[in-house]
């Protein structure tokens with residue numbers, strides 16, 4: 001998928017990885033719709049900024065009607081802090097599923113016809129190594145990421161006929177403020193190199209998309225996938241802690 005001259009839409013660009021996706025897409029010569037629930041916080045010079053809450057159907061429909069030239073969709077936005085499944089707050093658990101699964105699905109359903117009209121294009125879904133293991137303390141998020149993985153596989157099959165490339169990005173730990181805050185509050189000092197820089201990850205992901213890859217892994221993503229051949233186990237943050 002050639003990104004020079006493409007038209008990309010990225011969700012959740014006001015911070016974290018989404019910001020870096022929008023910047024890198026522009027650098028590669030794409031037109032970019034940088035979307036966010038709070039568009040006033042988006043700082044991506046050169047992008048067209050649109051308000052988008054992926055859990056609000058009216059908001060999703062409005063953006064799909066305006067951004068009708070999109071041929072690359074990057075589903076990055078997510079609520080990443082659902083807590084634990086058995087003892088956690090049910091509203092937070094639902095929120096994790098609402099954004100990661102239903103929100104991503106709503107955006108894909110709205111943009112699938114747009115992509116078809118524009119030649120097929122590509123969808124990049126940002127998953128997590130947590131989808132393949134789990135994380136004690138945030139099992140709700142991990143379960144929602146597992147659902148989003150299943151969604152990605154299903155949508156790939158369904159959209160093959162219209163020529164849409166559907167790619168899964170499966171990172172481990174990304175050095176965004178959200179992840180750093182989480183590690184700090186858990187009292188974990190992560191080892192040097194445990195977290196991937198979000199700008200580096202955006203480049204890795206877009207290189208993979210340009211190469212036509214259907215799955216893109218960083219080192220912890222690859223480790224998590226390797227565990228699938230053995231008995232199920234939880235991802236242990238302490239195992240990547242310094243010292």
Ligand SMILES: NC(=O)c1ccc[n+]([C@@H]2O[C@H](COP(=O)([O-])OP(=O)(O)OC[C@H]3O[C@@H](n4cnc5c(N)ncnc54)[C@H](OP(=O)(O)O)[C@@H]3O)[C@@H](O)[C@H]2O)c1
Nearest residue numbers: 012016017037053054076077078128172173174176178179
């Ligand atoms: N950080 C990690 O270690 C890590 C590891 C593996 C995978 N990931 C995945 O990578 C992606 C980005 O993570 P990140 O660390 O950059 O997250 P982040 O810094 O917490 O940013 C999340 C983004 O998603 C937006 N968002 C949340 N709910 C939304 C909704 N309903 N509609 C529209 N936007 C919404 C947030 O907007 P607001 O500012 O309005 O909340 C924010 O822009 C996520 O899919 C995450 O699951 C992260």
